[in-house]
Amino acid sequence: MGALLFFAQTVRIAIPYLFAAAGGALAERAGVVSLTLEGFMLGGAFGAVLGSYYTHSAWIGLVVGVAWGLGLAAVHAVSAIRFKADQIVVGVAINLFTVGITRFFLQLAFGSSSNSPRVAGFGGDGVAGAAGFLTNPLIWMGVLVMPVVWWIVQKTTFGLRVRAVGEHPMAAASVGVPVNRVRYVAVLASGALAALGGVYLALDQHQFTDSMTAGRGFIALAAVIFGRWDPLRAGLACLLFAAAETLQIQLQAAQLIPSQFVAMIPYVLTIIAVAGVVGRSRAPAALGRTED
Amino acid sequence: MNATLKRTIEEAVLPPLVALVVALIVGDLLILAYGQAPSAVWRLLIDGTWGNAYGFGQVLYKATTLTCTGLAVAMSLRAGLFNIGAEGQLAAGGFGAGLAGLALPAGTPAFLAVPICVMAAMLCGGLVGAVPGALRAKFGAHEVIVTIMLNFIVLALLNYFVSAKLHVPETLHTPGVHAGGLPRLSNLIGVFHGSAANWTIVIVALAAVAAWWFLFKTRAGYELRAVGLQPDAAEYAGVNVGITWRNALIVSGALAGLGGINFVLGYKGYYEDGFSGGAGFLGIAVALVGRNHPLGVVIAALFFATLSQGGLAINAMVPKQIVEALQGIVIVAVATSVPEVRRILRNAVSKSGGQH
Numbered sequence: 001m002g003a004l005l006f007f008a009q010t011v012r013i014a015i016p017y018l019f020a021a022a023g024g025a026l027a028e029r030a031g032v033v034s035l036t037l038e039g040f041m042l043g044g045a046f047g048a049v050l051g052s053y054y055t056h057s058a059w060i061g062l063v064v065g066v067a068w069g070l071g072l073a074a075v076h077a078v079s080a081i082r083f084k085a086d087q088i089v090v091g092v093a094i095n096l097f098t099v100g101i102t103r104f105f106l107q108l109a110f111g112s113s114s115n116s117p118r119v120a121g122f123g124g125d126g127v128a129g130a131a132g133f134l135t136n137p138l139i140w141m142g143v144l145v146m147p148v149v150w151w152i153v154q155k156t157t158f159g160l161r162v163r164a165v166g167e168h169p170m171a172a173a174s175v176g177v178p179v180n181r182v183r184y185v186a187v188l189a190s191g192a193l194a195a196l197g198g199v200y201l202a203l204d205q206h207q208f209t210d211s212m213t214a215g216r217g218f219i220a221l222a223a224v225i226f227g228r229w230d231p232l233r234a235g236l237a238c239l240l241f242a243a244a245e246t247l248q249i250q251l252q253a254a255q256l257i258p259s260q261f262v263a264m265i266p267y268v269l270t271i272i273a274v275a276g277v278v279g280r281s282r283a284p285a286a287l288g289r290t291e292d
Numbered sequence: 293m294n295a296t297l298k299r300t301i302e303e304a305v306l307p308p309l310v311a312l313v314v315a316l317i318v319g320d321l322l323i324l325a326y327g328q329a330p331s332a333v334w335r336l337l338i339d340g341t342w343g344n345a346y347g348f349g350q351v352l353y354k355a356t357t358l359t360c361t362g363l364a365v366a367m368s369l370r371a372g373l374f375n376i377g378a379e380g381q382l383a384a385g386g387f388g389a390g391l392a393g394l395a396l397p398a399g400t401p402a403f404l405a406v407p408i409c410v411m412a413a414m415l416c417g418g419l420v421g422a423v424p425g426a427l428r429a430k431f432g433a434h435e436v437i438v439t440i441m442l443n444f445i446v447l448a449l450l451n452y453f454v455s456a457k458l459h460v461p462e463t464l465h466t467p468g469v470h471a472g473g474l475p476r477l478s479n480l481i482g483v484f485h486g487s488a489a490n491w492t493i494v495i496v497a498l499a500a501v502a503a504w505w506f507l508f509k510t511r512a513g514y515e516l517r518a519v520g521l522q523p524d525a526a527e528y529a530g531v532n533v534g535i536t537w538r539n540a541l542i543v544s545g546a547l548a549g550l551g552g553i554n555f556v557l558g559y560k561g562y563y564e565d566g567f568s569g570g571a572g573f574l575g576i577a578v579a580l581v582g583r584n585h586p587l588g589v590v591i592a593a594l595f596f597a598t599l600s601q602g603g604l605a606i607n608a609m610v611p612k613q614i615v616e617a618l619q620g621i622v623i624v625a626v627a628t629s630v631p632e633v634r635r636i637l638r639n640a641v642s643k644s645g646g647q648h
Contacts, residue, residue: 035440075624085627088374088436092576093627097620103613108326113611218440225437260452267441271423275433283434 006246008133012204014242015142016041016213019197020220021238022149023190025231028224029153030186031166031286035091036076037194038217039098043068044195045202045212046102050109052119058203061119062138065199066192072098073191077184087288099211106210114210121203138200145193146235153231162186166284194220222270229284241266299637304583306633308595311581311625315618322617326610333606340605341598347605349477349487353554354571354597355590356493357382360551361575362593363503364417364544366584368435370507371540372520377424377439378548379572380446381417385549386556387450388416390563393469393556400471409472409557410495410550417549418542420446425541429534435541443572454565465564474558490558497590499550504586506543516540548572574600577623580630 020041024034044065051057051064076094079085103113110116122136133139153159164172165179173179194217201216202208219241227234248262320330341347361378368375375381392412396405423442427433451464458466474491478484507513518526519536527533555567574596581595582588596619603615 033436079624079628083628084631085624086580088376089576089580089627090624092376092573093620093623095620096570096573097617097624100613100616100618100620104322104611104617107611107613215444218444222441258452258456260448260455264445264448267444271427271433271438271441271445274437275427275431 006243006250009246009249010239010243011139011143012133013245014238015139016197016201016216017220017223017238017242018142018145018235019200020194020217021223021227021234022145022231023193023197024221024224025227025229025234026149026153026162026186026193027190028229028287029166029284030162030183031169031284031289032077032080032183032187032190033087033091033288034190034221034224035088036072036094036217037190037220038213038215039091039095040069040072040191040194041198041201041213041217041220042095042098042102042211043072044198046105046198046208047195048199048202049116049119049208050105052121052203053109053116056120058120058122061203062196062199065202066195069191069193069195069198070188071191073188076191077187080187081180081183095217102208103210106208116208118206119203121206136200136204138196138203141196142200145196146231146238149193150231150235158182158185163284166286169286169289219266222266225283226266226270226273228273237266295641299641302637303630303634304588307626307629308581308592308622310629310633311622314625315622318621319614319618322614323610326614328609333609336606336609337602341601345483346485346487347601349484349489350601350604351594351597352477352493353488353490353559354600355593356489356496356558357551357554357571358574358578358593358596359496359500359590360554361548361572362578362582362589363500363575363586364421364548364551365575365579366582366586366589367503367507367516367547368540368544369579369584370520371516371537372523373428373435373537373540373544375421375424375439375541375544375548376436376573376576377420377442377446377545378575379568379570380439380443381420381545381548382551382572382575383450383568384420384446384552385413385417385546386552386567387453387563388549389413389472389553389556390466390469393472393561394467396469396471398470402472405471406474406557409469410553413549413552413556414546415549417552418546420549421541421543421545422538425538425545428541429538435537447566447568451565454563460562463564464566465560465562468561469557472557473561474553476558488559490554492554492558495553496550499547500586500590503547507586512539548575574619577619577626580623581626 020037024037027034047068048061048065052061072094076090079090080087106112106116122138153162161177161182164177165182169179198213201212223237223241224234227237244262244265248259323330323333341351361382364378365375389409389412392409420442424435424438427438428435454464454466460467477489478487507517515531516536519531519533523533556563578589578592578596582592599615599619603612
């Protein structure tokens with residue numbers, strides 16, 4: 001029973017990471033840097049609460065959340081691909097913008113600087129146990145998202161094109177791959193996927209709280225890099241990071257390790273991975289470069 | 293005016309102007325959505341910042357920190373690297389200054405205590421910068437990834453030190469420094485009364501001049517810029533690219549760390565968890581708008597500081613968070629229009645050149 005509880009808790013924590021990392025893997029494989037995952041998630045979370053609050057439907061919340069993610073991703077895609085803006089700068093700016101605009105609308109819509117009222121989520125109200133776990137469609141989607149993205153990247157024509165434009169855009173263009181169009185699709189998909197992570201967070205907690213994603217988008221990015229830009233490995237990295245968090249929560253009473261040190265694990269592992277101490281983690285060759 | 297200089301100025305000035313127009317339009321829409329009159333809100337923003345001594349002092353205070361983080365990012369970009377770890381380096385610098393000020397005995401004369409605390413700040417920031425620098429030089433690890441990850445590690449570590457080891461009970465700040473505190477500007481110029489502007493501004497102005505001198509007047513600065521423009525060519529010409537990268541990130545981290553004294557020595561007199569509050573990330577915007585030139589960085593820091601302080605000034609009419617959204621929009625618009633403006637200007641030049 002303890003093991004089952006641990007597993008359930010780990011999956012619960014991993015779901016937002018899995019969605020966002022799936023988006024990150026897709027965009028980065030297409031050569032577009034995904035510093036924006038945090039902003040996409042936060043936008044998705046806020047959109048979900050707006051939609052759910054005004055319609056009392058979690059599904060409409062999901063749609064509105066994804067629309068927020070798509071909108072933010074469109075800004076990122078147009079500036080990075082059409083205008084060849086620096087993707088890192090735009091990524092940081094989109095995160096900043098999203099924090100500000102969600103706070104602004106939190107005030108405008110709900111008259112609060114900290115949180116929204118309670119909204120409808122998936123499954124029963126306040127069901128914390130196995131029932132709530134199994135009736136939440138986002139959990140099922142989150143569990144399946146990485147295998148599906150892996151299949152798309154590795155086994156479909158579109159995935160081949162994504163990999164081609166991320167490694168050798170010139171070569172891809174010379175054999176007729178519409179480089180920019182592939183990148184637009186990949187970035188928009190990353191916006192929608194990361195937003196789903198935010199939708200899950202907000203609807204699971206039945207409310208939006210200020211900056212509620214709290215760096216989860218960066219943990220997802222760390223998982224992508226730690227997983228060497230491979231969706232399946234990135235998914236495993238998400239589970240690993242989530243398991244560490246679960247362990248920390250369960251050991252909190254014992255005070256064995258300060259929580260700050262557990263929180264560092266994903267970041268430390270990622271630095272070790274990019275430093276190549278145990279097997280170099282290599283980015284797609286054209287990552288961050290849209291000029292060619 | 294000489295044509296190259298004219299184009300350089302156009303390239304530097306046009307993108308921020310485009311960004312300003314975009315931000316004004318979006319800002320108008322947001323203000324209207326909140327049921328207020330845009331003109332009244334904008335007037336309040338100007339009145340509350342450049343319109344009175346207190347507001348202006350606050351702008352100067354915020355611009356001081358942003359100048360440091362902006363210089364830090366600019367220094368790294370001049371070497372062709374992107375340090376997005378200024379947030380953690382700024383916090384580490386503040387922590388270093390706070391620790392040094394705590395360790396010194398009370399009554400240490402300022403001419404000793406201040407330089408020691410300043411050096412502690414730069415040392416701590418520089419140490420945090422040295423990690424991505426060394427990993428880049430030794431293993432080719434991408435500095436963007438390392439600096440992002442390091443931000444979280446440094447902030448968590450500092451949070452641990454403060455919350456578990458050093459805090460004043462019921463708070464998340466350390467005890468006050470015994471020595472090294474910097475006086476407020478209001479002691480000298482009375483009208484600044486109440487504002488946090490302090491003598492850090494002089495130290496940071498000197499740092500900006502030093503950064504300019506280093507980049508444009510010294511051999512090491514020339515090599516750093518050469519590496520940033522063409523690492524392969526610089527290597528071929530005998531510059532050690534790895535060492536240059538490492539040193540650039542150390543200097544960059546030290547500059548961001550220096551910014552920590554503004555809050556710790558100049559304002560509160562202690563280190564407080566979370567004081568950096570995004571100023572490290574805004575440094576990216578400051579460097580971008582300031583075109584990686586120390587003078588441009590100072591001007592851009594004043595601009596972003598005006599927006600930050602302006603948010604507080606207009607909070608009675610519209611939520612102050614509107615300025616965070618506008619800052620994001622300004623950055624996106626500048627980043628987007630920089631390459632476009634450059635392309636348009638270059639095309640114009642090649643066209644007029646073709647007409648003989």
